[in-house]
Amino acid sequence: MLHFGEMGSRWGINRTVGQVYALLYASQAPLSADEIVAALGVSRSNVSMSLKELQSWELVRLQHLPGDRRDYFSTPDDIWQIVRTLAEQRRKREIDPTLSVLRGLIVTQPGSEADEYAQQRLQQMHDLIELLVQWADEVQRLNTKELVQLLRLGSKVVGLLELKNKLPGLGRGLRRQPAETDAQPD
Amino acid sequence: MLHFGEMGSRWGINRTVGQVYALLYASQAPLSADEIVAALGVSRSNVSMSLKELQSWELVRLQHLPGDRRDYFSTPDDIWQIVRTLAEQRRKREIDPTLSVLRGLIVTQPGSEADEYAQQRLQQMHDLIELLVQWADEVQRLNTKELVQLLRLGSKVVGLLELKNKLPGLGRGLRRQPAETDAQPD
DNA sequence: CCGAACTTTCAGTAATTTTTGAAATTACTG
DNA sequence: CAGTAATTTCAAAAATTACTGAAAGTTCGG
Numbered sequence: 001m002l003h004f005g006e007m008g009s010r011w012g013i014n015r016t017v018g019q020v021y022a023l024l025y026a027s028q029a030p031l032s033a034d035e036i037v038a039a040l041g042v043s044r045s046n047v048s049m050s051l052k053e054l055q056s057w058e059l060v061r062l063q064h065l066p067g068d069r070r071d072y073f074s075t076p077d078d079i080w081q082i083v084r085t086l087a088e089q090r091r092k093r094e095i096d097p098t099l100s101v102l103r104g105l106i107v108t109q110p111g112s113e114a115d116e117y118a119q120q121r122l123q124q125m126h127d128l129i130e131l132l133v134q135w136a137d138e139v140q141r142l143n144t145k146e147l148v149q150l151l152r153l154g155s156k157v158v159g160l161l162e163l164k165n166k167l168p169g170l171g172r173g174l175r176r177q178p179a180e181t182d183a184q185p186d
Numbered sequence: 187m188l189h190f191g192e193m194g195s196r197w198g199i200n201r202t203v204g205q206v207y208a209l210l211y212a213s214q215a216p217l218s219a220d221e222i223v224a225a226l227g228v229s230r231s232n233v234s235m236s237l238k239e240l241q242s243w244e245l246v247r248l249q250h251l252p253g254d255r256r257d258y259f260s261t262p263d264d265i266w267q268i269v270r271t272l273a274e275q276r277r278k279r280e281i282d283p284t285l286s287v288l289r290g291l292i293v294t295q296p297g298s299e300a301d302e303y304a305q306q307r308l309q310q311m312h313d314l315i316e317l318l319v320q321w322a323d324e325v326q327r328l329n330t331k332e333l334v335q336l337l338r339l340g341s342k343v344v345g346l347l348e349l350k351n352k353l354p355g356l357g358r359g360l361r362r363q364p365a366e367t368d369a370q371p372d
Numbered sequence: 373c374c375g376a377a378c379t380t381t382c383a384g385t386a387a388t389t390t391t392t393g394a395a396a397t398t399a400c401t402g
Numbered sequence: 403c404a405g406t407a408a409t410t411t412c413a414a415a416a417a418t419t420a421c422t423g424a425a426a427g428t429t430c431g432g
Contacts, residue, residue: 003287010198010280014420025311026304033379043422048380069377069430079310094196101189118212124265125211131337138340146344151317154324157343158332200390219409229392234410255400255408 001040016042017050021059021075025082030063030072057089080144087136095133102126187226202228203236207245207261211268216249216258243275266330273322281319288312 001022008018019040024031031039036047051073054060059082060073076082102122110116139147187208194204205226210217217225222233237259240246245268246259262268288308296302325333 003284007280007284012196012198016420026307028300028303045380045382045423046421049421052380071379079307079314083314094193098189098193114214117214121212121265128265128269131334135337135340138342142341142344146341148317150341150343151321153343154321155328155332155336156324157336157339158328202390231393231410231412232391235391238410257409 014050014053016040016046017053020047020050021054024060024073025075027074030065030074032070032072034070036073058085059089078144080147084140087140091133091136095129099126099129099133102129200236200239202226202232203239206233206236207240210246210259211261213260216247216251216260218256218258220256222259244271245275264330266333270326273326277319277322281315285312285315285319288315 001019004022005015005019008021009015019042020036023036023039033044033047033051036051037044040047051060051071054073055062060075063072063074064070065072076085102125105122106119106126108119110119139150142150187205190208191201191205194207195201205228206222209222209225219230219233219237222237223230226233237246237257240259241248246261249258249260250256251258262271288311291308292305292312294305296305325336328336
């Protein structure tokens with residue numbers, strides 16, 4: 001648990017938040033705030049804040065047990081779902097704002113040659129981030145099984161790509177969203 | 187620049203370090219420590235420490251201009267190289283230690299049923315991280331052009347995968363490291 | 373609408389991290 | 403090798419972030 005607290009803090013996540021999440025993740029039954037307090041030895045209010053933070057990231061589920069007024073918290077069973085949520089939230093909070101800052105800087109009139117170079121560099125960064133985001137977006141939509149398959153394949157895909165180029169006639173069959181009209185070739 | 191300082195601190199990177207890197211990234215000519223001080227308005231010693239940090243991450247290159255005793259710093263021209271270095275370093279510093287902690291926990295004798303569940307969960311996490319790391323490793327080896335192609339392809343690869351399954355006879359042709367002997371099928 | 377059970381808020385304090393200036397070190401020049 | 407330029411180290415100050423206990427808030431059965 002401690003290790004995940006540490007790790008959290010290296011990735012910009014509060015230590016207690018990391019510990020609470022690790023605990024919930026590893027626990028089969030949902031836990032109440034008091035149980036977390038007992039397990040981690042931190043104050044009740046700290047746990048309350050950490051849970052609120054985790055809720056704002058949509059990383060925990062709040063549920064009630066019948067005949068019990070306390071809040072119980074748990075994490076999704078599918079760990080890939082956790083990864084998806086994490087990616088989605090980080091994107092919304094950090095990536096998207098960064099992209100808009102970059103876009104803002106790129107469209108301003110350069111005041112010097114140095115500015116021009118800087119803009120070109122920022123454009124590169126912008127395009128890179130956008131490419132990664134689009135990739136993540138698409139991959140996000142796959143179900144867990146397909147996702148694992150895709151990752152297992154790794155860079156071998158490049159080989160497949162060459163194959164595809166050699167067999168252009170099969171190209172159309174590969175599209176996930178078939179372009180029915182030939183009006184707009186890519 | 188300020189934005190990247192902020193962003194850095196959300197990802198576990200010191201604010202000044204982020205600003206220094208952003209400055210170097212956007213600058214065509216290599217910069218000396220004093221130039222960075224002038225541009226960012228932070229203390230000389232802070233810049234020195236930040237540069238040392240960046241050097242320890244292998245993210246900046248130190249070079250000397252002829253007839254000038256000062257150290258000049260710059261970033262790689264290829265932004266994908268930066269991403270590769272970043273991934274490599276984070277892996278070494280954070281992912282690998284986490285994997286060993288996980289392995290350590292997984293092999294201990296479970297003391298209870300709850301332990302058993304926890305171990306199973308940790309195993310899932312371990313396998314997930316390992317899969318991602320292996321994927322990253324393979325993709326890492328691609329050159330920039332291939333990498334971009336692969337990412338552009340995104341989840342369409344799943345479609346290719348299906349194609350491959352339909353044409354098993356072509357399978358061998360796809361390998362990057364051809365297995366010449368048929369002794370060890372996968 | 374009371375009171376018990378539970379949760380959240382918040383101001384103050386503690387802990388951690390970042391930044392700095394001064395001093396020490398290193399590297400180079402003539 | 404003395405002198406100077408450049409860099410690094412380090413202890414202390416400043417800033418930030420995390421944590422706590424006390425108090426306020428909420429919910430719900432009776």
